[in-house]
Structures are given as C-alpha cells and as structure tokens.
Amino acid sequence: MIRLSDEAALQLTLNGTATEWLRAICEQGAAKFAELGLPSRRHEEWRLTSIKQIAETDFSFSDELPALSPKDVARFDIPGMAASRLVFINGRYAPDHSSLQSLPAGVTVLPLMEAVSSHGDLVQQHLAKHADMTDEAFTALNTAMLGDGVFVHVPDGMTVEQPIHVVNITTCAGEPLMTNPRNLIVAGDKAKVTVIEDYVCPDDDVYFTNAVTEVVVGKEANVTHYLLERESRKAFNIATLNIHQSESSNFTSHSVMLGGASVRNNIVPVLDGEHCFSTLNGLYLTSDKQHVDNHMRVFHNMPNCDSRQYYRGVLDDKSTAVFSGRIIVARDAQKTDAVQSNANLLLTDTARANTHPQLEIYADDVKCTHGATIGELDDNAIFYLRARGISEAAARGMLIHAFAAESLERMDIEPIVELLEAELYKRLPEGKMVQATL
Amino acid sequence: MTTPLIEIKNLHANIDGQEILRGLDLTINPGEVHSIMGPNGSGKSTLAQVLAGRDAFEVTEGEIIYEGKDLLDMDPDERACEGVFLAFQYPVEIPGVRTTQFLKAAINAVRKHRGEDEIDALDAVKLFREKMKLVDMDESLLKRAVNEGFSGGEKKRHEIFQMAVLEPKLCILDETDSGLDIDALRIVADGVNAMRSKDRSFLLITHYQRLLDYIVPDFVHVLVNGRIVQSGDKGLALELEKKGYSWVEKEPAAATA
Numbered sequence: 001m002i003r004l005s006d007e008a009a010l011q012l013t014l015n016g017t018a019t020e021w022l023r024a025i026c027e028q029g030a031a032k033f034a035e036l037g038l039p040s041r042r043h044e045e046w047r048l049t050s051i052k053q054i055a056e057t058d059f060s061f062s063d064e065l066p067a068l069s070p071k072d073v074a075r076f077d078i079p080g081m082a083a084s085r086l087v088f089i090n091g092r093y094a095p096d097h098s099s100l101q102s103l104p105a106g107v108t109v110l111p112l113m114e115a116v117s118s119h120g121d122l123v124q125q126h127l128a129k130h131a132d133m134t135d136e137a138f139t140a141l142n143t144a145m146l147g148d149g150v151f152v153h154v155p156d157g158m159t160v161e162q163p164i165h166v167v168n169i170t171t172c173a174g175e176p177l178m179t180n181p182r183n184l185i186v187a188g189d190k191a192k193v194t195v196i197e198d199y200v201c202p203d204d205d206v207y208f209t210n211a212v213t214e215v216v217v218g219k220e221a222n223v224t225h226y227l228l229e230r231e232s233r234k235a236f237n238i239a240t241l242n243i244h245q246s247e248s249s250n251f252t253s254h255s256v257m258l259g260g261a262s263v264r265n266n267i268v269p270v271l272d273g274e275h276c277f278s279t280l281n282g283l284y285l286t287s288d289k290q291h292v293d294n295h296m297r298v299f300h301n302m303p304n305c306d307s308r309q310y311y312r313g314v315l316d317d318k319s320t321a322v323f324s325g326r327i328i329v330a331r332d333a334q335k336t337d338a339v340q341s342n343a344n345l346l347l348t349d350t351a352r353a354n355t356h357p358q359l360e361i362y363a364d365d366v367k368c369t370h371g372a373t374i375g376e377l378d379d380n381a382i383f384y385l386r387a388r389g390i391s392e393a394a395a396r397g398m399l400i401h402a403f404a405a406e407s408l409e410r411m412d413i414e415p416i417v418e419l420l421e422a423e424l425y426k427r428l429p430e431g432k433m434v435q436a437t438l
Numbered sequence: 439m440t441t442p443l444i445e446i447k448n449l450h451a452n453i454d455g456q457e458i459l460r461g462l463d464l465t466i467n468p469g470e471v472h473s474i475m476g477p478n479g480s481g482k483s484t485l486a487q488v489l490a491g492r493d494a495f496e497v498t499e500g501e502i503i504y505e506g507k508d509l510l511d512m513d514p515d516e517r518a519c520e521g522v523f524l525a526f527q528y529p530v531e532i533p534g535v536r537t538t539q540f541l542k543a544a545i546n547a548v549r550k551h552r553g554e555d556e557i558d559a560l561d562a563v564k565l566f567r568e569k570m571k572l573v574d575m576d577e578s579l580l581k582r583a584v585n586e587g588f589s590g591g592e593k594k595r596h597e598i599f600q601m602a603v604l605e606p607k608l609c610i611l612d613e614t615d616s617g618l619d620i621d622a623l624r625i626v627a628d629g630v631n632a633m634r635s636k637d638r639s640f641l642l643i644t645h646y647q648r649l650l651d652y653i654v655p656d657f658v659h660v661l662v663n664g665r666i667v668q669s670g671d672k673g674l675a676l677e678l679e680k681k682g683y684s685w686v687e688k689e690p691a692a693a694t695a
Contacts, residue, residue, distance in 0.1 A: 384530040387490050389518035390546035398543060402534025438542040
C-alpha cells in the first residue's frame with residue numbers, strides 16, 4: 001500500500017528486478033522522485049491540475065494476474081481492426097489474451113520485462129534515455145516502480161503493416177490500484193510502425209495509471225502513436241509520451257480522451273535532426289466533473305523542421321480542460337515552421353477551458369503561429385438549421401459532430417475512427433439522427 | 439371564401455428594447471405573391487425573422503395565424519416543418535456540416551413531422567439533382583460544407599434550391615436579390631417562378647423594384663417605420679422606383695386610413 005502524500009512514500013519500493021543495469025535506472029528514478037516530491041498547485045506546470053486526490057488515496061499494487069474471460073477482454077477490441085495485440089491486466093502481461101502473429105521476421109514485439117532478459121542490450125541502449133525526469137515527478141515515479149509495458153523494435157528499413165494494439169485493462173473493485181506502465185518503441189532508420197496505447201476499465205473502479213512511453217524515431221522513419229483514454233470515470237491517468245526524432249523522420253500522435261476522472265496527457269517530441277515533421281492531434285470529450293489536461297512541449301532543436309499541434313475539445317456539464325502547448329525553438333533551429341491550435345467548445349455555462357499557447361523562440365528566421373479559441377455553439381448556425389425543420393437538439397448534435405469530426409478526419413486507421421464516431425454519436429443530442437444523415 | 443394562409447394582425451416587435459414593428463397587418467392567401475418594399479431600417483428583415491421564429495426579436499403585441507394555428511406559439515423548426523420557409527438574406531456558413539448531410543436532415547425532419555418515412559439515399563440524390571437544375575447550381579456544392587466559401591450568388595441560389603427541395607407553403611425571400619448580378623437574378627427568379635402554384639404563397643422582401651420585373655407580384659406593400667403605409671399592385675413598385683421612398687414616408691396618413 002502506498003500513499004503518495006506520505007513522506008515515507010518517497011522511499012519507494014523499487015521494481016525489484018535482479019538485472020543490475022535496470023536496478024540502477026529504477027534507483028535513479030526513486031532518487032529523483034524523493035528529490036522532487038509531488039508537484040503542488042504552486043508548481044507552474046501543475047497550476048491548473050490538482051493531484052490532491054491522487055496524493056491522498058491509498059493505492060495498492062497487484063502482483064497477480066486477474067482471470068478475465070476472453071469475452072471480458074474482447075469487449076475492448078476495436079472492431080474491424082487487424083492488429084497485433086498485447087493485453088496487460090492490472091499492469092501484468094496476459095499472454096493468453098495476447099496475439100502476436102503476423103509480425104515480419106526481425107521485428108520484436110514483447111512485454112518490456114521479457115525483453116529486458118531476451119533483448120537486454122537493445123533495451124538498455126534506449127530505456128530511460130528519452131524520458132525526461134528533470135522536473136517530472138511522475139516520470140521519476142514511473143521509472144522507480146517501472147511496471148511492464150510493450151517493447152517494440154523495428155529494424156532499419158522494415159515496415160510493420162498491422163498496428164500494435166496495447167490494451168491496458170484495470171479491474172480492482174473496491175481497492176484502488178496503481179500501475180506504472182512503461183513502454184519503449186524503437187523504430188530504426190526508414191522503419192515504419194503504428195502503436196496504439198489503449199486504457200480501459202470494465203467497471204467504474206478508482207485507480208491510478210501513471211504511464212510513460214518512450215519513442216525513438218530513426219532517420220526517415222515513420223511512427224504513428226495513438227492514445228485512447230477510455231477508462232473508468234473514477235480513474236486517474238497521467239500519460240507521458242517522450243519522442244526522440246532523428247533527421248527526416250515523421251512522427252504522428254493522436255490522443256483521444258473520453259474517460260477518466262482526471263487525466264493529464266504529456267507529449268514531448270524532441271526534433272533532433274533536420275527536416276523532421278511532428279504532428280500532435282488530439283480530441284477530448286468531457287462531461288460530468290471530468291478534468292483533462294493536455295500538456296505539449298515541442299522542442300525544435302534543429303533547422304528546417306515542421307511541427308503541428310491540433311487539439312480540440314467539447315466540454316459538457318461541469319467538466320474542465322487545460323491545454324498548455326509550448327513550442328521551444330533553439331537558436332540554431334532556423335526555418336522552423338510550427339503551428340499550434342487549440343479550439344474548445346463549451347456546451348454549458350459551467351464547463352471551463354483554460355488554454356495557454358506559448359512560444360519560446362531563440363532563432364530569428366522561423367514561422368510559428370498559434371491560435372486558441374473558447375466558444376459556444378453558434379446561435380446563427382443553430383437558427384439556420386432550425387429554420388429548415390431540424391430540431392434544436394439535432395442542430396446542436398450536428399454542430400458538435402462537425403466540430404469534433406475535424407480531429408477524427410486526421411486519423412488514418414478507419415476502425416478507430418468508426419469506434420470513436422460511434423462513441424461520439426452516443427454522446428450527441430439526437431446522435432442517431434445525426435449518424436443517419438452522414 | 440378562401441381561408442388565408444397567413445394573417446398578421448397588429449404585429450409589434452422589439453429587439454433589445456427598441457420597437458421595430460409597430461402594428462403591422464398583412465394577409466396572404468394561398469397562391470398569392472406579395473412583395474414588401476421599404477427603405478432601410480423600415481423593419482422588412484425583422485418581419486422575415488419574426489415569421490421564421492428568431493428569438494432575438496420579442497413580439498409585444500398582435501398575432502400571427504398560420505393555417506388557423508398560432509404561429510408565434512411554434513418553435514422555428516416546427517414552423518419549418520409546417521411549411522414556412524425563409525430564404526436568408528445572409529445565409530449562414532456551417533463548417534464541418536456537409537450540404538448533403540444538412541439537406542437530408544432537413545428533409546427527414548419535415549417527413550417525420552408529417553408522419554412519413556425517411557427518404558431513401560438514392561431518392562435523395564435524385565431529388566437533389568432535379569432541384570439543382572432549377573437554379574443551375576453546381577453539383578460540387580453538395581459535397582462542401584453548408585455555404586462555406588460559397589460566393590454571394592451561390593449562397594442565394596443555394597437558398598432557393600433548399601426551398602425547392604423542401605417544397606414549403608409559405609416562401610419568404612429576404613432580399614434574395616441583393617448582391618446578385620442580372621444573370622444570377624434571372625436564374626433565381628426563374629427558379630421561384632417555376633415553384634409558383636395555387637397552393638404556394640410568396641412574400642418577397644426587397645429594397646429594389648428590379649426583382650419584381652422577374653417575379654411579378656400580385657400585391658405590393660410599402661413598409662415604413664414598422665407599418666404598412668400603402669398597398670397596391672405591381673404598379674406601386676414602379677411608382678416607388680420613380681418617386682423614391684421619401685414619397686411614401688411623407689404620407690403617414692395612408693397607414694391609418
């Protein structure tokens with residue numbers, strides 16, 4: 001049992017590995033966590049997201065794999081999507097529910113803890129090299145406790161056609177659980193791969209997922225990452241994605257936040273070679289008292305790179321959202337072309353959005369633009385639709401759908417888009433009617 | 439005796455506490471084409487918006503009986519389903535909503551209201567194609583977001599096209615002629631004329647007589663300061679064109695006559 005607000009928690013139980021180099025990494029994480037402590041609201045990067053509830057909940061850890069039926073797990077399939085699948089239940093790898101066929105020879109997809117033994121050199125070369133702990137207490141915490149996750153290695157020049165679907169299921173009726181999933185994705189030069197990180201819960205349990213994913217994108221490589229947050233409405237989730245991009249590489253991230261009580265999504269691409277392209281696309285649909293905080297930090301370290309951030313949110317009831325996007329352009333990163341946009345649609349007077357676009361530019365020949373909007377549905381548009389016979393509810397549904405669809409249109413896996421569309425219709429006023437017109 | 443399609447009696451309407459309509463009376467029978475002319479600020483567009491149900495306007499006095507029912511008691515969408523159609527002076531751009539999606543939603547809303555089945559996808563396409571010809575509208579507009587990036591002329595044609603698709607009983611055209619060149623005006627007018635029938639009535643709101651060369655009205659009314667001050671046949675429009683609105687503005691007595 002651990003309570004993160006206790007002083008004693010700073011002396012963390014480490015991962016417990018027998019592998020010496022891994023143990024050293026965990027110890028570094030623990031030391032950093034002890035030094036930083038939990039961020040308070042006075043911390044600039046946590047001003048708008050309280051972690052009080054996380055700090056004051058007694059979390060336990062699971063050391064056994066709960067037995068779920070294939071049917072329990074199949075609920076979280078993405079219909080129509082052919083994929084390699086790794087299932088983790090309460091942070092433990094569930095081989096019986098996983099399927100790793102149809103991977104090209106030479107490509108490695110394994111639970112990280114297995115890879116530590118079987119592909120030790122490769123893992124050691126990259127693990128914890130890209131997850132920045134400098135001021136990130138939760139990354140330090142994850143590194144100290146280092147739970148299992150996926151390890152993906154795609155050698156130079158290879159393409160993995162089918163996406164790799166990583167399903168993280170948490171089920172812990174009555175006993176709040178904490179997991180620290182750790183993923184490592186290494187794409188060699190000219191390699192191509194898509195990984196889907198999916199967080200789900202069959203019930204409405206209270207728990208805390210603190211995930212860290214490191215992505216290494218080789219020269220001219222092409223990596224796509226999806227984050228699907230569809231957890232319990234009582235769950236806490238902090239997901240941190242650290243990306244290292246080499247010359248002429250292409251990285252795309254799609255984040256969709258539907259579940260969770262309080263969710264923090266950190267994405268940090270480091271463009272460390274010339275001619276990189278980085279796209280961060282995100283959609284959040286919040287209701288009740290949900291809180292979602294999207295925290296982007298894009299480091300333009302080298303010249304001639306492009307980055308795009310497109311985040312859109314639809315906020316209902318008393319939900320709140322934060323968007324904090326910072327673009328940091330180093331002095332040598334001339335000809336940087338960076339775009340950042342965040343649009344929020346508030347459906348009620350009680351929903352609240354905070355948006356903080358920030359540019360930190362040390363080069364003098366760059367093109368950086370940012371735009372942020374917080375607004376309501378357009379009364380003129382609603383009236384126009386109603387003047388054609390469409391009910392007010394259906395008019396609202398059509399306009400909300402149109403707003404959110406822009407994010408979905410950027411996604412390239414049709415079954416995921418369909419799944420999200422279906423989820424959207426469920427939430428829209430007159431969703432069935434809206435769907436029927438499309 | 440014919441039952442009027444719509445009877446407007448002593449209509450008073452405000453926006454932001456300012457009275458715009460000050461006791462307007464107008465009766466339109468089925469199949470009639472009426473034109474309302476008037477100087478800027480006389481309340482022409484307010485009348486159109488009040489008829490369509492815009493809630494920014496507050497009706498403080500008077501009544502509107504449409505097919506024997508209290509129009510003011512209906513929501514804007516209910517009015518549309520009952521056959522009231524407003525061709526907007528400034529059609530609204532709706533990013534992300536495709537024109538076909540919008541039209542299907544509108545047709546099905548009207549059909550549902552009448553207790554009919556939803557339109558079949560193929561029938562919908564056929565219907566759109568047929569009605570587009572009426573206003574010489576480019577088919578590619580169907581795939582685009584509603585009015586988004588449409589030229590002024592395309593927007594106005596799109597309004598008439600929607601009118602043709604929805605087949606309303608009362609068509610209110612709010613300055614449909616404004617911003618149209620002479621060719622576009624003729625196309626729009628031809629579309630409207632093709633829709634004229636003994637059961638369908640039109641209310642043409644316009645600042646200029648020009649439109650009425652192409653759509654010949656049965657009655658012309660002059661609106662000044664929120665009331666109809668003079669009514670006549672199409673000759674009145676020509677007279678107005680010659681003499682200007684100052685001519686009627688000077689004759690307030692006509693209103694109370």
